[in-house]
Amino acid sequence: MSTIRFLEPHAGVLAKREQIVSGLARLVPDDCLVTEERELVPFETDAFTAYRRVPLAVVLPETTEQVSAVMKYCSEQGVPVVPRGAGTSLAGGAIPQEDAVVIGISKMSCILDVDFANRTARVQAGVTNLRISDEVSADGFFYAPDPSSQLACTIAGNIGMNSGGAHCLKYGVTTNNLLGVKMVLQDGTIIELGGKHLDSGGYDLLGLICGSEGQFGIITEATVRLLAKPEGARPVLFGFDSSEVAGACVADIIAEGIIPVAIEFMDKEAIDICEAFAHAGYPMDVEALLIVEVEGSDDEMDAMLRKIIAIAKTHNVKRVKESQSAMEAAAIWKGRKSAFGATGRVADYICMDGTVPLGQLSHVLSETSKIIDRFGLRVANVFHAGDGNMHPLILYDVNDPVEAEKAEAAGMEILKLCVDAGGCLTGEHGVGIEKRDLMLHQFTETDLNQQMRVRAAFDPAWLMNPSKVFPLEMKMREAV
Amino acid sequence: MSTIRFLEPHAGVLAKREQIVSGLARLVPDDCLVTEERELVPFETDAFTAYRRVPLAVVLPETTEQVSAVMKYCSEQGVPVVPRGAGTSLAGGAIPQEDAVVIGISKMSCILDVDFANRTARVQAGVTNLRISDEVSADGFFYAPDPSSQLACTIAGNIGMNSGGAHCLKYGVTTNNLLGVKMVLQDGTIIELGGKHLDSGGYDLLGLICGSEGQFGIITEATVRLLAKPEGARPVLFGFDSSEVAGACVADIIAEGIIPVAIEFMDKEAIDICEAFAHAGYPMDVEALLIVEVEGSDDEMDAMLRKIIAIAKTHNVKRVKESQSAMEAAAIWKGRKSAFGATGRVADYICMDGTVPLGQLSHVLSETSKIIDRFGLRVANVFHAGDGNMHPLILYDVNDPVEAEKAEAAGMEILKLCVDAGGCLTGEHGVGIEKRDLMLHQFTETDLNQQMRVRAAFDPAWLMNPSKVFPLEMKMREAV
Known part of the structure; x- marks a missing residue:
């Protein structure tokens, strides 16, 4: 990988490191401040592990007031601040720099209030994504955005990157499910945006905050929308003879106006990797697979599936397999959601996150494979096809510097291809350092x-x- | 009404009026510039007619480049600019001031591109809201936000106010259906935000623009999302013995996790007024009415209605009436959508636009009626109950200055009540001058x-x- 570059560190900040650490120690309890070199190492990178830098200090506050005091102090001292959720950013959004104080919100992980009448939950921003759904599941509700890292990633990080997930085709991404935040501005001011209502007059600063990658302040609390769980849900596998044909089928389903909950895509490489890991029952004799999930009553699901199967047949679908049980359905999703982890077992990879208009899916898939061939690399494509959010995983050997550089160059070409096709650089991972x-x-x-x-x-x-x-x-x- | 106040006009601008008019004349064709006093009068106000001011000049450009040239000129000359769509703002958003140039986009009303594969339409920003649905209806699609003024109001105005409508309970408001804009900044720079894709990396300036009430630039083109029309739709009337009970029923429907396409509320005063106008078949022996619309296949609609009726019965619903034909359904909606116009035939009114959390609907309705009683006025409540967006129409006599002042004071108290109940000042009309x-x-x-x-x-x-x-x-x- 090419060497990481940061803005020039503030020499004045580095020079007064001891003083800054003492200042921070006066603002938070002892166990909320990390300053020892060996204890700082876990914070030197995030899930974009190719790059790392040890920060000046890490603060893990327990209250909004502590975040405010630390921010005010850093502002007065001219110290850069890097906010951190669970450190699962794939774009390097939480990678620190040596003159920065990392403010992590992992200790602020309580669910503060669940209001079923208004279908909202108010949570501290360090709560994990999946925790919210777990909390309300018994009452028949869930929180919709479901990034693959949902077991670990925090709501604060989801808001910073405007995270999506497989089921966002129907339910929207974080910005569509966020009603309010409490946040601390750079100078320590605490502000509240939104609330339990949908639109509050004045500018939509809440929408602006969502996806601002930790550059507008630190989120300490969030109010999110809860949705009622559907009566039933059924993932169905569709196998095709080529990626291009599968891509065209997705475009036709959406053009027909059908919105399943999810349409996920895997190419042959991804199918092999995921099946070996999850034993999901994916068909092995096809070149591309769509996981289409429908939900509702049995009648609704049957009706929607009839339409989808009819469209798939016009694309000569080779295999159609409905899940026959809750266990089978869970395995199908386990295979898909562990795709990144499963890939990591067989090779190092970088994951791109471009999006394209659906009409361009086939074209972009075929051009992607030409780019990969030209660099002599391998790629596994596994992504949210229904909303055109591609995730080519470019496989390479991290210990081979030449191959690593090729992988990075190929990734950049693929992202440019997405933009040129009318799409954009990032669907849900953010820009961070990477892009x-x-x-x-x-x-x-x-x-x-x-x-x-x-x-x-x-x-x-x-x-x-x-x-x-x-x-x-x-x-x-x-x-x- | 109290006297309108504006920021002090720029004396320098008023002094060089002739020069500014000549400057504008060099930038646009003759028939795009309005400068005669009597021709300026139609632009002196919008649908918030209590206040009016004649602007310095009105420009009605035909192209984005003309908008850019005019904006650049106004910026250089220090001339205030007031953007105008169709002038249907209920909050005074398009009311000019005497030192301002009004830039209206009504001549820019072409549909530029319809892309069914990606379910998007690109339009000039002066196109009316309903025009888009009309254009794609034959192919089975529609544009979801449906303000009552949809026959007249423009997409540019919808974006400026983040407009909603009766069916936004299910489909979201403008910001949820907007994919991209071309806009002209104050200095004449033309920028594009978004596109056919959902999220473009960098900050969500598109979301910020939406609802910014014409203060960030002039929108000249928009790319919007098209949705597939449902298989069928059926409005059903539910009559109750009191407004409070109807409000509690709405809260219970939503708390159960059921999302009909629309839940509209009318109190007795509104029922009388609308029925007299539209002959919609509303029951006349009830104190409050809910119009609940469900959609989907017949099976889906039946299943959803069964659940809703069961909930209504727990609130002792007095009348349940399903529409029996497309004509009956149209009449039901005609009655609701013409509520403001129909009210205007019997009295002058001001329309508030507060929102409240659903659990507070009953409380706010009952407090509203106490406030109105205290001022000795009458109110008709007709609003989007499903998303807690209230529209009390306060009736008064515009020629009675004492009553007019009372109406305004009562309106302000009601809005404060909404905010204090955890809601906000405006659901869809905007802040404008009014709030x-x-x-x-x-x-x-x-x-x-x-x-x-x-x-x-x-x-x-x-x-x-x-x-x-x-x-x-x-x-x-x-x-x-």
Whole structure:
């Protein structure tokens, strides 16, 4: 991998490290402050593990007031701040830099209030995604966004990256399921946005916060929407002779106006890897697989499936297999949701996250495989096809620097391909460090300058998660 | 009504009126510029007709480039700009001021591209809301947000106010159905946000634009989501003995996790007025009416209705009446959608737009009627109950200044009541002029200062729709 670059560290901050650590120690209890080198190491990277830097210190506050005190102090001292949820970012969103204080919200993990009448839950922002659904499941409800990392990732991180998941085709991503937040601004001010209602007058700052990658403040509480669980749900497998045909079938299903809960795609490489891991009963004699999940009453599911099968037949579908039991359904999803982990067992990989208009799925799949061939690499495609959110996993050997560089170059070409096809750089993983240089492929300088002006309205001194999202050159040029 | 107040007009702008008009004349064709006093009068107000001011000039451009040229010129000359769609704002969002140039997008009303494969339509921003559904209806699609003014209101206005409508309970409001915009910034820069995809990396400026009440730029094109029409739809009437009981029934339906397409509420006053106008077959022997619309296959609708009727019975529902034909269904909706117009035939009124958490519906309805009684006025309640978006129409005589002032004071009390119940000032009409002074009841000064900083990132000179949304005092204090 090419060497990681950050904005130049603040020399003044590095010079007064001891003083800053003492200052922080006055603001939070002892067990909320990490300053020993060996204890800082776990915070040096996130799930984008190719890059790492040890931060100046880590604070793990227990209350919003503590977050506020720490932010105010860092603001006064000119210390950069890197917010951290569970550290599951695939784009390097939580990777620190050596002059930064990491503020992690993992200790703030209580469910504060569940209100079934209004179908909302208020939670501390360090609660894990799956915990919310677990809490309300017995009463027949769930929280919809379901990233594959949902067992570990926090709501704060979900909000920072506007996370999606397999079932977001029907239910929308985080921004569609978030009603309010309590957050701490860079100067320590505590603000509340939204609430239990849908729209609060004034600008939609809540929507702006969602997906702002930790650059507008630290979220400490969130109010989210709960949905009623469907009467039933049934995943069905459709096997095809080629990826392009499977892609065309997805486009036709959506064009017909049918919205299943999920349409997930796997190519041959992904099927092999996931089946070996999860024994999900995936058909092995096909080149591409769609997992289509329908839900509702039995009648509804039957009606929707009839339409989908009719469309699949026009694409010469080779295998159609309905899950016959709850256990079979669980295995099908286990295979899909563990795709990244299962891939990690057979090879190192980087995961791209481009999106494309559905009409372009076939074209982009076939061009992707040409790019991969040209670099002499392997790819496993496993992604949210229904909303055009591709996840090519580019396989390589992390100990072979030449191959690593090829993988990175191929990934960048694939993301440019997505943008050129009318899509965009990231569906749900965020820009982080990984894609910041490609932002100029997606946006004009004019667009990015406007985004930077909005950022400055929250963080004029550019101290929040400073080396992320924007091309470093643009920021450095401005600083001159 | 109390006298309208605006930010102090720019004396320099008023002094060089002739020069500004000549400058504008060089930028657009003759028939795109309105400068004669008598031709300016139609632009002096919008649907919030109590207040009016004649603007300096009106420009009705035909292209994005013309909008850009006019904006650049106004920016250079320091001239305030007031964007205008169809002028249907109920909150005074399009009311001009005497030193402002109104830029109306009514001439830009073409549908540019319909893409069924990706279920999107790209339109010029002056197209009317209903036009889009009309265009795609034969192919089985529709555009979901449906404000009562949908025959007249433009997509640009819908985006500015983040408009909703009766069917938004299921389908979401404008922000949930908007994929991209082309817009012109205050300095004339043309930017594009979003596209055919869902999330583009970087901050969610598209979401921020939606509901920004014309203060961030002028929208000239929009890409919106198309949805497949349901197999069938059936409105059903439920009559109750009191408003409070009907409100409690709504809360129970939603708490059960059932999401019909629409749950509309009418009290006795509204029923009488609407039935006299539309002959919709509303029951006349009840105190409150719910219009609940379900959709899907016949089986689905039957199943959902069974559940809803069971809940209604626990609230001693007095009448249940299913529409028996498409004509009957149309009449039911005609009655509801013409509620404002029908009310206008019997009295002058102002329409409030507060929202409340559903669990508070009964409480707020009963407190509302106490407030109205205290002022010796009459009220007709007709609103989107399913998403807690109340529309009390306060009836009064516009020629009686004492009564007019009472109506305004009662309205303000009702909005404060909504906020205090955990709701907010506006569900879909926007803040505009009407509610700007109440913003300090909903938000803290800290919150509003942050919103003003974000605004300044788009319009540092405060020239876009300048007297709206924020309490005038906050802006004036800052200017000192």
